[in-house]
Amino acid sequence: MSTPALIAIDPGTAQSGWCQLQSINGKVHSSGVLPNDEMLREIHHSACDVLAIEMVASYGMPVGREVFETVRWIGRFQQAWRDPETVILVYRQAVKLHLCKSARAKDSNIRQALLDRFGRTGTKGVTGHAWAALAVAVTVYDNIKGEQ
Secondary structure (H helix, E strand, O other): OOOOOEEEEEOOOOEEEEEEEOOOOOOEEEEEEEEHHHHHHHHHHOOOOEEEEEEOOOOOOOOOHHHHHHHHHHHHHHHHOOOHHHOEEEEHHHHHHHHHOOOOOOHHHHHHHHHHHHHHHHOOOOOOOHHHHHHHHHHHHHHHHHHO
């Protein structure tokens, strides 16, 4: 059984990064950043087998409007998927541990781990929030592959 193609999203308040991995080899198929209303349409029409979304975590600190707005979009994205209960929600902590083996990893460490894995040519076109989406995609892809 092949690892399913997946799309991952790094949600934001107005726009979200996304990345799609190929099912055969786990390479980047496409990526980008879209306004959230366009992202909803993409999710609804996606031919991918798996949807993964980075989930917000609470660490006991007060949060503002932006966090609540992002959480609202996470729910909307999940609901737009053909089977909302199968959407995989991934916490940033899991991404850090998977890619960097450290909960203290920063975005720059995660990006370097992705560059080490794919090289510059393998991440061509990945920009902005799509890096975080790629990190989520790789974490989920590797976990699915490991379960097979």
